[in-house]
């Protein structure tokens with residue numbers, strides 16, 4: 001009832017472990033698969049190891065997370081080994097996330113990552129372009145297209161480009177990426193935010209700013225996915241991500257236009273999140289008379 | 302809603318030349334021994350995990366090792382620190398007669414455990430080890446056997462010597478260990494040979510502290526969310542326990 005296909009891969013359910021949440025080793029990716037994920041995305045890796053920001057790197061406030069981990073990762077060399085083991089043992093499709101700081105870096109990363117034979121690559125374009133004054137790649141059509149072209153030229157693996165919701169024209173950006181060769185769109189990454197401790201008179205995060213995820217991101221993600229679906233048409237898969245914590249959230253994301261559903265924050269907040277969300281989806285679909293995920297769509301009349 | 306609780310330092314006690322115990326003006330009545338808090342020093346722009354060494358009032362026992370722990374140990378009475386938690390799975394208090402084995406500052410959370418055992422009428426015997434006399438911690442609120450590697454106080458030898466001494470006095474329902482990982486592994490193996498289970502307290506480089514970022518992974522376990530307390534059996538097949546640690550970037554480093 002829940003199985004879907006994504007870029008030539010069959011997934012037993014549409015729920016995908018989102019990048020950066022409990023996914024920074026082969027063992028953790030294998031565990032997410034065992035705990036019911038339909039596919040798993042690794043933590044974004046860069047060419048060189050990165051320590052990321054100092055703590056506090058995370059603030060939790062009810063169902064909302066604000067994080068500024070700062071893309072810490074052991075670098076692509078070590079990551080290739082992790083992905084290889086995950087591909088061998090996870091039993092579900094493995095999506096390898098890469099993050100570069102120039103289009104060339106994205107290209108080199110995609111090329112290196114091919115060695116590990118992941119089922120798919122995800123290019124995290126929601127990080128600052130240091131060659132262009134620190135704006136995120138996915139915040140302009142031009143930069144997002146440059147990343148897409150670099151990855152496309154480097155690999156024949158299916159790849160998705162992951163977009164930031166912090167733009168007025170996400171549909172237009174997604175469409176340009178698809179035209180430049182992206183096979184899939186992942187939307188969204190976190191939304192920029194800040195929290196302050198009034199007693200300390202300081203921003204709580206060491207980096208001052210962070211990325212908002214969880215519950216509060218859901219309406220933003222739904223709107224983004226909806227806009228992207230309208231812009232790219234029916235054929236292009238979308239991994240809808242942001243604030244999905246229960247089966248109904250996942251159904252809503254698919255109704256907005258998503259093919260698959262990324263789950264991040266909820267994996268930390270809910271024990272056995274994947275099984276629970278999948279169970280709730282099935283229950284909803286049974287009650288409402290749906291037989292397959294492809295039948296879940298918006299009534300726009 | 303603030304993410305951290307502001308706590309004032311009410312008292313500072315030097316345990317030895319390296320380790321200080323800070324008493325705060327807050328309580329965590331629901332906290333279990335073995336649980337930890339994230340401690341943020343805004344003026345220092347860092348936040349790190351520390352085990353609770355008491356809950357009402359909260360006490361933290363800190364070894365001055367690197368930059369952060371040294372600044373924490375350098376704070377004065379009346380100064381404030383920012384706390385979030387308690388987090389993680391703490392010790393499970395079971396049985397009627399238990400053995401606590403701690404090395405270095407790892408003995409501190411076991412003192413909290415001894416305190417809870419006393420309240421519940423569980424008989425505890427503690428073994429507290431250090432390299433030398435000047436690095437020993439204060440005793441637990443139960444009979445405490447001290448060991449030093451150089452024989453400058455208590456039994457000469459490591460904590461395993463102290464543990465053997467304790468075992469010569471009979472069996473225990475459960476063993477609780479906290480200290481360097483190789484030490485805990487040795488304690489758990491000895492306990493196993495005597496037919497006893499061990500709960501131990503693990504450490505890894507921690508970032509979020511709440512089971513999201515995955516940085517503190519040890520094999521397929523997350524120290525912050527699945528632990529820091531594990532039964533030794535849960536870790537016997539773990540690919541990284543006793544072997545590998547991950548640094549700030551997540552690179553594997555041999556223990």
Ligand SMILES: Cc1cc2nc3c(=O)[nH]c(=O)nc-3n(C[C@H](O)[C@H](O)[C@H](O)COP(=O)(O)OP(=O)(O)OC[C@H]3O[C@@H](n4cnc5c(N)ncnc54)[C@H](O)[C@@H]3O)c2cc1C
Pocket residue numbers: 337348349350351352353361362363364365366367368369370371406409503504505506507508529
């Ligand atoms: C669950 C848990 C409970 C802990 N409880 C205590 C305690 O009760 N008392 C105590 O003194 N210390 C405790 N620690 C260790 C403490 O968090 C710091 O790591 C330690 O104080 C060293 O930090 P530093 O900046 O002073 O030194 P550094 O120079 O940064 O490091 C010294 C050593 O500590 C390790 N380390 C550094 N940062 C971290 C981190 N964020 N998490 C884990 N290890 C790190 C380094 O790899 C190095 O081996 C605990 C750690 C964890 C994970």
Ligand SMILES: Cc1cc2nc3c(=O)[nH]c(=O)nc-3n(C[C@H](O)[C@H](O)[C@H](O)COP(=O)(O)O)c2cc1C
Pocket residue numbers: 018019020021043044065067069071097124162188189190212213214215217241242243244262263264265266513514
């Ligand atoms: C702690 C944390 C780390 C993250 N790291 C990454 C990352 O490295 N790469 C990436 O593309 N997205 C990263 N994200 C974003 C998530 O993949 C996801 O897009 C976002 O959290 C929204 O989904 P959610 O509300 O289900 O968490 C991270 C999110 C969190 C909470």
